[in-house]
Structures are given as structure tokens and as C-alpha cells.
Amino acid sequence: xxxxxxxxSAAATTVGMTTGVxxxxxxxxxxxxxxxxxxxxxxxxxxxxxxxxxxxxxxxxFLGGGALLVAATVAHRDEPRRFxxxxxxxxxxxAGVVAVTxxxxxxxxxxLADFQVASSTIQQAAAARQQFDGSWNRLHIVRTLxxxxxxxxxxxxxxxxxxxxx
Amino acid sequence: MPxxxxxxxxxxNALMAGLYFGFSTAVMPALAxxxxxxxxxxxxxxxxxxxxxxxxxxxxxxLVVPIVAVFLHLGDDGRDRLPWIVAGAVLxxxxxxxxxxxxxxxxxxxxxxxxxxxxSAPAVRAAFHxxxxxxxxxxxALCTAAVVALTVALARPMT
Numbered sequence: 001x002x003x004x005x006x007x008x009s010a011a012a013t014t015v016g017m018t019t020g021v022x023x024x025x026x027x028x029x030x031x032x033x034x035x036x037x038x039x040x041x042x043x044x045x046x047x048x049x050x051x052x053x054x055x056x057x058x059x060x061x062f063l064g065g066g067a068l069l070v071a072a073t074v075a076h077r078d079e080p081r082r083f084x085x086x087x088x089x090x091x092x093x094x095a096g097v098v099a100v101t102x103x104x105x106x107x108x109x110x111x112l113a114d115f116q117v118a119s120s121t122i123q124q125a126a127a128a129r130q131q132f133d134g135s136w137n138r139l140h141i142v143r144t145l146x147x148x149x150x151x152x153x154x155x156x157x158x159x160x161x162x163x164x165x166x
Numbered sequence: 167m168p169x170x171x172x173x174x175x176x177x178x179n180a181l182m183a184g185l186y187f188g189f190s191t192a193v194m195p196a197l198a199x200x201x202x203x204x205x206x207x208x209x210x211x212x213x214x215x216x217x218x219x220x221x222x223x224x225x226x227x228x229l230v231v232p233i234v235a236v237f238l239h240l241g242d243d244g245r246d247r248l249p250w251i252v253a254g255a256v257l258x259x260x261x262x263x264x265x266x267x268x269x270x271x272x273x274x275x276x277x278x279x280x281x282x283x284x285x286s287a288p289a290v291r292a293a294f295h296x297x298x299x300x301x302x303x304x305x306x307a308l309c310t311a312a313v314v315a316l317t318v319a320l321a322r323p324m325t
Contacts, residue, residue: 009317012176016313019177020184021191027221028185029193032212044208047196057191151180155173158320 007072008158014065015093015154019147021057022097026144030137038125043117045132049109062101066093069154076157085157089150096146104139108132168238169324172251175231176316179258182228183309186261190306194299202287206279209294213273229258232316243324250319257312261305268301 033044052058073086115128193212197205232255239248272294279290 005321009314009321012180012317012320013310013313016176016180016317017184017187017310020181020186021188022184023181023224024185024188024193027218027224028212028216029188031215031218033208035211035215036208040204040207043200043204044196047199048192049196051195051199052192054191057187061187148177151177152173155176155320158317159169159173161323 004072004075007068007075008154011065011068011072012151012154012158014061014068015089015147015151017061018065018097019144019151021061022140022144022147025140030140034133038122038129039117039120041129041133042112042115042125046113046115046117049113063098066090066098069093069150072154072157079160079162082157082160082162085153085160089153089157092146092153093150097143097150100139100143100146105136105143108136108139168235168244169320171231171238172235172247172316172320175228175235175251175254176313176320178224178228178231179254179309179313179316181224182258182261183306183313185224186302186306186309189302190299194295194302198295198299202291203282203284205295206276206282206287206290210276210279213276225262229255229262232258232312246322247319247324250315250322254312254315254319257308257315261308261312264301264305264308269298269305272298 029048033041036044069086069090073083073090076082076086112128112132115125117125120128197208200208232251235251236248236255238244239251276290276294279286282290
């Protein structure tokens with residue numbers, strides 16, 4: 001297997017895993033814990049947030065996906081059509097997934113992480129959840145759609161005929 | 167057409183692999199640290215939420231679409247890809263078997279426990295957690311392998 005093909009497959013696998021994790025939050029986790037009481041919701045989200053910041057997910061999968069996309073793009077610089085598509089997939093991934101996470105979701109996660117569930121009143125928990133819930137979910141839809149879009153464009157790039165130019 | 171079907175199969179498998187990975191890397195370790203009643207209630211609500219039409223379409227589509235791709239690659243021009251697509255379909259098929267044999271029965275048991283109290287929750291949790299988590303790790307590994315196989319297939323040209 002050539003280096004180019006290896007990079008494409010590795011990028012598709014890691015971007016695919018990231019996409020699936022986004023989908024997991026979208027279709028199972030947030031709707032599920034969304035039905036808990038305010039304090040239970042905050043405790044559950046805080047615990048998951050702590051766990052997901054782990055070397056396997058953040059390293060090879062989340063950032064690795066972006067790095068492999070860029071590497072695959074650079075490796076295909078001599079094939080204009082594939083290069084354009086891979087560059088598009090990279091931009092969508094970095095803007096819609098990585099940047100939205102860093103600038104949007106992570107600050108919200110950090111604010112919520114500081115909330116002391118045990119010593120809070122019901123009203124304080126309700127207010128903290130209200131501050132978090134809606135806007136986090138809106139940002140998350142962007143990440144989910146962007147990661148799916150990035151994966152789809154990457155798949156299209158994979159099957160683009162290398163000899164076809166523009 | 168064969169290529170498009172294969173690409174859709176890959177995307178669906180990626181969604182499933184990441185979903186299982188999400189449970190392995192975030193949901194289950196997090197719930198493992200919460201107290202028993204919160205654990206049971208959270209997992210019950212997640213289980214109810216995941217049984218939605220969009221997810222079930224993804225879950226079944228990730229098997230059906232690669233199988234269709236196998237048939238579309240039976241001709242001479244598909245022979246470089248064929249073994250990898252078959253491998254992907256078999257690996258994903260194994261995750262469905264695990265789901266049906268282990269995870270769904272455990273989910274049903276959890277659902278049947280209904281509203282738990284601080285006294286009843288520990289036993290409900292103990293009967294669920296280790297087995298469900300262990301087999302979810304297996305699903306994550308198998309499904310990730312399916313994704314790898316399908317990406318390898320897609321990276322090979324039709325001859």
C-alpha cells in the first residue's frame with residue numbers, strides 16, 4: 001500500500017471515529033442525560049467531560065484526525081482534484097470541529113466543571129444548566145454536521161480518479 | 167454506483183465505531199464514578215434516547231449497505247476491493263451479534279428495574295456494568311476494524 005493510500009485510510013478512520021463520537025453525543029448522550037434532573041444532569045456531564053479528556057480520544061482520534069487530514073492533503077499536492085477535495089475536508093474539520101470545540105464547547109465545559117453540585121441549591125443548579133444546555137447543544141450540532149461533511153468530502157477525495165485534473 | 171454504496175457503508179460504520187468508542191471512552195468511565203442511583207438512572211435515560219429511528223437506521227444500515235456493496239463488487243472490476251468489503255461486513259456483523267446476545271438483554275434488564283432507590287440501585291448496577299462495558303469494548307474494537315477494512319477497500323481503485 002502506498003503512503004498516499006495509507007494516509008487516506010488512516011485519516012478516514014480517525015476522522016470517522018471523531019464523527020461517531022460527535023454522533024454519540026448527538027443521538028444518545030445529550031438526549032439521554034437531558035432527561036435527568038438538573039443536578040443529575042450536571043453531575044453526569046461533568047463526569048463525562050473529565051473522562052473524555054483522555055490521551056486516546058484527544059490525541060490520536062480528535063487531533064490525529066486533523067493532522068492526518070492535513071498530511072493526506074499535502075501528500076496529494078501533485079493531484080489537483082484530490083488536493084482540492086482534501087483541502088476542503090481539512091478546512092471543514094478544523095473550522096467546524098476543532099475551532100468550534102476549542103472556542104465554544106471547551107469554555108462551556110470548563111465553566112460547568114467549576115460548579116459544585118453537592119453544595120448547590122436546586123435553583124443554582126437550574127440556572128447553571130440553563131446557561132449551559134441550549135448553547136452547548138447548538139454548538140454541538142455544528143460539530144456533528146461539520147465532522148460528517150468532512151468525512152463525506154474525504155470519502156469523495158478517496159475515490160476521485162488520481163489522473164483526473166479539475 | 168458500487169463506489170458510492172461503499173462510501174456510504176464506510177460513513178455508517180464510522181458513525182457506529184465512534185458511537186461505541188464514545189461509550190468506551192467517556193460514558194461508561196464517567197458513569198463508573200457516579201453513585202449507584204445516578205448510574206442506573208443515567209443509563210436508563212440514555213438507553214431510552216438511543217432507541218430512535220435515526221440511530222436504528224444507522225445501526226442496521228451499517229450492516230445492510232456494506233452487504234449491498236459486496237454484491238456490487240462481485241464482478242471482475244471489483245475484485246481488489248471485495249475481500250476488504252467482506253471483512254468489513256463480517257466484522258460489523260459480529261458487533262450486531264454481540265449487541266443482540268449481550269447488550270440488548272442487559273439493557274432490557276436495566277429497563278425492567280424501573281425507578282430505583284438508593285437501596286436497590288447497587289444490585290442493578292452490579293448486574294449490568296462489567297459485562298456491558300466489557301462487551302462494548304469488544305464492539306468498539308470490532309467496529310473500528312470494520313472501518314479500517316472499508317477504508318482500505320475504498321482506497322483501492324476499481325480495476
